[in-house]
Amino acid sequence: MSIFAKGYQARKVRRLYLERSLGAIATVLILFWLTINFIKSPSQFFQASIIGLSNGVLYALIALGYTLVYGIIELINFAHGDLFMLGAVFSANFIAIWFGKSASNPGAWLVFAGCLVAVMSVSAGVNVGIERFAYRKLRRAPKLAPLITAVGVSFVLQFIGLRWNGSGPKTWNSVLPPGQFEISGVTIAYTTLYAIAITVPLLILMTWIVTRTRQGKAMRATAQDQDAARLMGINVDRTISFTFALGGALAGAAGLIFQQTRGLTSYNLGYQLGLIAFTSAVMGGIGSLQGAVLGALLIGLIQGLNDGLPIGLGQQWSQTVVFSILILLMAFRPTGLLGKPVTEKV
Amino acid sequence: MAIELRSKAMKKDKALKKGTTQKQWTIGFLIAAAVIWTFYTFIMYRLPFEIQQVFQHWLPPTTVNEALVWVICALGLNIVVGYAGLLDLGFVAFWAIGGYSAGWFMSAFFRQVNVHVLTTAKPETPGIHLSFWAVIFIGGLICAAFGIIIGAPTLRLKSDYLALVTLGFGEIIPQVFTNGENIAGFNMSNGTKGISPVDNIGVPGKALGPFDFSWKFFIFALLTAMMIFVSLRLRKGRLGRAWLAIREDELAASMMGVPLMRTKLSAYAVGAFTGGIGGVAFATHVNGVFADRFNFSISIILLAMVVLGGMGNVWGVMVGALLVAWVNSTGLPSLGELVNTTFGLDINFPSYNFLLFGGVLILMMLFKREGMIPESRLKAILHEADDTSSNLGGHH
Numbered sequence: 001m002s003i004f005a006k007g008y009q010a011r012k013v014r015r016l017y018l019e020r021s022l023g024a025i026a027t028v029l030i031l032f033w034l035t036i037n038f039i040k041s042p043s044q045f046f047q048a049s050i051i052g053l054s055n056g057v058l059y060a061l062i063a064l065g066y067t068l069v070y071g072i073i074e075l076i077n078f079a080h081g082d083l084f085m086l087g088a089v090f091s092a093n094f095i096a097i098w099f100g101k102s103a104s105n106p107g108a109w110l111v112f113a114g115c116l117v118a119v120m121s122v123s124a125g126v127n128v129g130i131e132r133f134a135y136r137k138l139r140r141a142p143k144l145a146p147l148i149t150a151v152g153v154s155f156v157l158q159f160i161g162l163r164w165n166g167s168g169p170k171t172w173n174s175v176l177p178p179g180q181f182e183i184s185g186v187t188i189a190y191t192t193l194y195a196i197a198i199t200v201p202l203l204i205l206m207t208w209i210v211t212r213t214r215q216g217k218a219m220r221a222t223a224q225d226q227d228a229a230r231l232m233g234i235n236v237d238r239t240i241s242f243t244f245a246l247g248g249a250l251a252g253a254a255g256l257i258f259q260q261t262r263g264l265t266s267y268n269l270g271y272q273l274g275l276i277a278f279t280s281a282v283m284g285g286i287g288s289l290q291g292a293v294l295g296a297l298l299i300g301l302i303q304g305l306n307d308g309l310p311i312g313l314g315q316q317w318s319q320t321v322v323f324s325i326l327i328l329l330m331a332f333r334p335t336g337l338l339g340k341p342v343t344e345k346v
Numbered sequence: 347m348a349i350e351l352r353s354k355a356m357k358k359d360k361a362l363k364k365g366t367t368q369k370q371w372t373i374g375f376l377i378a379a380a381v382i383w384t385f386y387t388f389i390m391y392r393l394p395f396e397i398q399q400v401f402q403h404w405l406p407p408t409t410v411n412e413a414l415v416w417v418i419c420a421l422g423l424n425i426v427v428g429y430a431g432l433l434d435l436g437f438v439a440f441w442a443i444g445g446y447s448a449g450w451f452m453s454a455f456f457r458q459v460n461v462h463v464l465t466t467a468k469p470e471t472p473g474i475h476l477s478f479w480a481v482i483f484i485g486g487l488i489c490a491a492f493g494i495i496i497g498a499p500t501l502r503l504k505s506d507y508l509a510l511v512t513l514g515f516g517e518i519i520p521q522v523f524t525n526g527e528n529i530a531g532f533n534m535s536n537g538t539k540g541i542s543p544v545d546n547i548g549v550p551g552k553a554l555g556p557f558d559f560s561w562k563f564f565i566f567a568l569l570t571a572m573m574i575f576v577s578l579r580l581r582k583g584r585l586g587r588a589w590l591a592i593r594e595d596e597l598a599a600s601m602m603g604v605p606l607m608r609t610k611l612s613a614y615a616v617g618a619f620t621g622g623i624g625g626v627a628f629a630t631h632v633n634g635v636f637a638d639r640f641n642f643s644i645s646i647i648l649l650a651m652v653v654l655g656g657m658g659n660v661w662g663v664m665v666g667a668l669l670v671a672w673v674n675s676t677g678l679p680s681l682g683e684l685v686n687t688t689f690g691l692d693i694n695f696p697s698y699n700f701l702l703f704g705g706v707l708i709l710m711m712l713f714k715r716e717g718m719i720p721e722s723r724l725k726a727i728l729h730e731a732d733d734t735s736s737n738l739g740g741h742h
Contacts, residue, residue: 076506134708141715142728143505144433148653149711151435151646155704162700271642275517278510320521323514330511331499 052304081274087255436516444625
């Protein structure tokens with residue numbers, strides 16, 4: 001081994017050591033913070049965790065769209081969060097205006113189910129359209145070009161949201177049965193359960209499509225090597241379109257869930273939530289489906305705890321906490337929690 | 347085709363090296379600025395009232411000054427994005443830090459202390475009052491330090507990860523200033539109320555009032571000229587060529603002995619420094635710093651300026667910045683008003699700016715990636731893929 005290689009090795013080891021110790025310190029501090037809060041007020045702790053997790057499942061739906069698209073064409077689809085926002089605005093209009101449902105009754109539940117199908121198909125269609133007209137031509141261009149295009153698409157979608165929803169936030173009535181129940185001082189709203197009841201089957205379906213079907217196999221092959229996949233007879237363009245459709249459908253579903261459980265829509269919803277969802281995807285290891293879900297739940301939990309615990313920074317620091325995590329992750333573990341390190345393709 | 351273009355570009359580069367272009371161009375800009383200054387200071391108020399009205403409506407002095415601040419920042423971003431090819435989506439952070447440097451060191455904000463150095467403020471006013479010229483450097487240095495802090499751990503990453511980290515940084519910094527009223531009992535930024543007023547700019551023998559537009563124009567134009575000179579000069583030098591090499595092919599550049607980290611970090615630091623200067627200048631322009639002004643749209647507008655004008659080309663970026671700044675502040679409302687009164691419509695034109703910026707970014711990327719005034723080398727790279735657009739091709 002040459003002397004240079006030795007120096008390099010030593011540096012690498014030192015770096016690893018530094019990363020490990022910093023990671024350990026951070027973990028200890030976080031555990032300490034959690035324990036103090038838990039002892040101080042256990043019910044508040046669980047309450048905050050529940051709220052956090054119900055946010056987390058929503059983030060998971062959006063994060064999957066990011067991770068799917070990044071996995072296949074290595075593009076951070078900045079417009080994805082805004083697609084979610086459009087999904088929310090579409091759902092609000094579909095249920096409350098086009099079908100005029102604003103109270104919980106069997107007819108309204110039917111409309112809700114119809115809306116789930118409609119919003120998923122429309123969002124999938126929009127996402128495929130975006131890929132076809134804005135990203136496809138730039139697939140071989142330097143990275144900067146599609147990234148900037150994605151930012152542009154995000155602005156256009158926000159404009160549509162602004163026109164459709166107005167410049168201020170709008171509130172809506174949920175058509176799902178309202179109510180809540182209590183387990184030893186911790187109240188759980190039914191809306192939390194609805195969100196989980198819709199999200200979990202979608203996540204399972206998603207995983208099934210990607211890991212068990214022919215189309216999923218084509219997706220994985222395209223993600224690994226587009227040219228090789230093409231040589232094997234895979235229609236790469238169609239596979240990428242399919243990926244965008246999947247991601248779009250999940251974003252649409254997330255939009256409906258958000259609109260019905262929070263009862264709120266606003267044109268700039270997608271920007272913040274999109275960023276948080278992307279952070280989740282990165283946290284879990286971008287490109288990894290399980291990672292995206294894990295990251296989303298963790299981020300939701302962290303956010304919920306930070307906002308709701310008696311000793312915490314509070315809601316006004318929510319963004320700072322999430323993005324600080326993002327920056328620290330990028331600095332010390334860019335592959336994420338479940339991601340595999342990749343060597344650069346030349 | 348690509349190789350041909352590149353060799354052409356290289357010839358042009360050699361021609362650039364021989365001449366003293368950067369001096370000529372800077373002097374040219376200064377002459378143009380002097381003409382505009384003379385017009386606004388001495389000629390405009392002698393014109394007939396109607397013509398004055400037209401100027402006040404379409405090109406008021408405050409718009410011109412603000413546009414120059416945008417140009418300064420866009421030139422800074424151009425060094426990061428255009429020269430070194432690193433996408434920065436959080437440039438607003440540097441603008442904000444620069445602005446707050448002005449708030450901290452040029453106002454009565456820190457009442458606890460009483461520091462006066464070559465300032466225009468009265469000696470009895472409390473607070474830190476340093477000269478504008480010193481604060482420009484201090485603000486720039488603080489920004490550069492932040493640029494290095496944020497860049498050092500993340501510049502190893504792939505370009506799109508870097509974009510995300512900068513985006514996060516651009517979200518964190520404004521939130522820190524918004525919530526900065528009480529950080530462990532210390533008021534750091536006065537929260538949403540902001541810091542106002544800041545001291546006037548001092549020039550020999552005179553203290554400029556907050557509405558002294560023509561003098562401020564003169565000062566901002568000087569700063570812009572300095573930035574143009576620095577941009578052109580750096581591009582030709584060793585560092586600038588290293589930046590371009592990294593932008594074009596990072597792997598090849600590192601093989602040729604370009605130290606990647608140091609070179610990227612310096613691009614980041616120089617860009618951040620410029621952002622700081624712009625921030626200080628903007629604070630004196632609006633006579634204060636207000637936390638809610640620093641949002642993501644500033645980063646995007648700056649990016650749009652650089653992309654629209656022509657990444658890497660100082661003149662392109664300048665034209666892009668002037669155009670976008672004008673459209674944003676005066677052009678869109680005024681044009682809208684004109685269209686509405688002419689055709690009897692009632693359309694709120696400024697509300698279309700999302701569509702306008704988004705559409706411009708998409709269309710430029712799809713059809714004219716190199717911008718309005720392209721840089722020849724970058725044009726060659728951006729269209730390299732088009733020439734080998736058969737179905738088979740390698741990853742980049």
